[in-house]
Amino acid sequence: MARAIMLQGTGSDVGKTVLVAGLCRLAANRGAAVRPFKPQNMSNNAAVADDGGEIGRAQWLQSLAARTPSSVHMNPVLLKPHSENGSQIIVQGRLFGQAKGRDYQRLKPELLGAVLASFEKVADGADLVIVEGAGSPAEINLRAGDIANMGFATRAGVPAVLVGDIDRGGVIASLVGTHAILDEGDRAMISGYIINKFRGDVSLFEDGIRAVEGFTGWPCFGVVPWLSGAARLPAEDSVVLERLARGGAGALKIAVPVLPRIANFDDLDPLRAEPDVELVFVRPGERLPADAALVILPGSKSTISDLADFRGQGWDRDLHMHVRRGGRVIGICGGYQMLGRIVHDPLGIEGGTLEMPGLGLLDVETEMAPEKTVRNSQARSTEYDVPLAGYQIHLGVTHGPDCVRPSAMIDGASDGALSADGRIMGTYLHGLFGSDAYRARLLQSFGLSGEQRNYRDSVEQALDEIAGELERHLDPRWLAGLFG
Structure with missing residues (x-):
């Protein structure tokens, strides 16, 4: 049976996608048969998987990082928003239907079977599956019928690591607050946490680590710096557009x-x-x-x-x-x-x-x-x-x-x-x-001169850089246990 770990976030856009991609590349570089998985994704940036059908672009990138063919089972439920409160629903790569937000909440228990079946297919023959959550488990108003975070983790028996984004501020409160509002069963699924997007002297956050552990009992698996290589990876969803630079003074x-x-x-x-x-x-x-x-x-x-x-x-x-x-x-x-x-x-x-x-x-x-x-x-x-x-x-x-x-x-x-x-x-x-x-x-x-550059090579190099940064900044004992 493949080992599995799930990265969940204290909120959206905390860097889970890049961390999963980096861990996939690091595991692949160490010779492991690793595969990515995301039970539910919401994005209009889609890709066509190698076995046909649509998946989130992020899971396509993560499969590239893992050096394994992409599959519709790596992202069994993809929501593609087409209005303020409605989305097209893609299940295992195929159009399933359309639903507004409230109607989709009623559909989720029906989709859990497809999610678990896809997870089994992805895990079959793998050494390790790295799962990405969506949004945050702190959204306890969506916990009933959840398939994206703790609903999946508890049913599949996959331990979770909580990711907090220190760059946006309030990371201690977001970690401790998540611990406080989760019920006992969900809280028990979290084995520790990672601080992401840190800038500056890490030693200045040592008191913060002690504070989080004091409130939660969770160990810190590492403080990851701002990863410059992430800017050279394909964009995942429209959140990125809000912060993209307008570009330099190009010709x-x-x-x-x-x-x-x-x-x-x-x-x-x-x-x-x-x-x-x-x-x-x-x-x-x-x-x-x-x-x-x-x-x-x-x-x-x-x-x-x-x-x-x-x-x-x-x-x-x-x-x-x-x-x-x-x-x-x-x-x-x-x-x-x-x-x-x-x-x-x-x-x-x-x-x-x-x-x-x-x-x-x-x-x-x-x-x-x-x-x-x-x-x-x-x-x-x-x-x-x-x-x-x-x-x-x-x-x-x-x-x-x-x-x-x-x-x-x-x-x-x-x-x-x-x-x-x-x-x-x-x-x-x-x-x-x-x-x-x-x-x-x-x-x-x-x-312009139009010098021919290899774009795919630049993506591959960025993935290797990110993997190297994670190897340097994550707890080697935790990595050893994860990679076996």
Whole structure:
């Protein structure tokens, strides 16, 4: 039977995802057969697992860290928000249905069986499974029927380690407070805690460690410094967008409007890593910068409502001015659909609006359909005649005169569209900027040197750096027991 440990947080965004990835890489570097697992994830950044079907992008990254193929069972329940209180539910990689928050709470006991079955599949043949919780076990109002934290841990018999983020402040209170409000059975599942994102002299926190142990009895398994390598990993969810830097003074300014249901925006990470690129995330209330040479419309979980919001921000006028000035535009997935003349949704798949005029920059139209395309793909750029590797996750079919100029050939079939002057491009292929040759040619088309860099290598190096930091700062006795 595989050993297992679960990292739970005192709150969201305390760094659990990166710590799980780092521990997976450290275990893999020590020769262990390690696998990641997250019972329930909520994110519109999804990936296509190696065995087909959708999982959270974070679990795809963690499988990469573990040097093991990704599987839909590593993230058996994925919630993809499409409105303020509703989400699409993906179970073991496949569309299960849609539900609002209260309705989903009633569904969770039904989903626990799938979660436990997937955990058994992931554990089969592994030496170690590292499980990531969601949110915090301190959300005791959600404890009944819970499948994401203690509900899973108690049913699966997996001990937990609590992660506290010292950078946001109040870490002692958050750890001690979690101990105070958990019931006795849940509290007993926690074997210790980790302090994450520490800056400065660790010795200054020694009194804090003693205080936490005095209140809780939990040992500290380590104080982890701020991990600079985490910035070079693919982004997990939209929380990250709130703190992403606007970029340096790069020679090429690329603007990305941030819409409410933005999805798979980790497509942009390879561009953000380029030293000659200034990637500007344009927030609501801001204008698209007039000096941007390229505007990228990223994916969307709800094309029609995001299209309405795009207009509400006045970005449609900004975008047309950008094009009149000679600027270029790339739309990916939902962003591609927005660039067309119209988006039809006759079955109301996305909601109550059955039709919405598009931005009219491509002579195409889209019709939403219930069949969802989910697959990894090999492709070739028709613009630059270079290979592409990526994935498709989308609803809808797009057609029209501009499709006679496809932007790519995917698995032998034409995809996307190019305007007659070549300045507007749309595609359903996520991950095209991660294709090094394509990214180099794109930058060269704007007059940059376009030196071809290996983006995947930079991610691998970041994972190894993080693993090394964890090895240095976590309790070696705890690591020895964890890795066996």
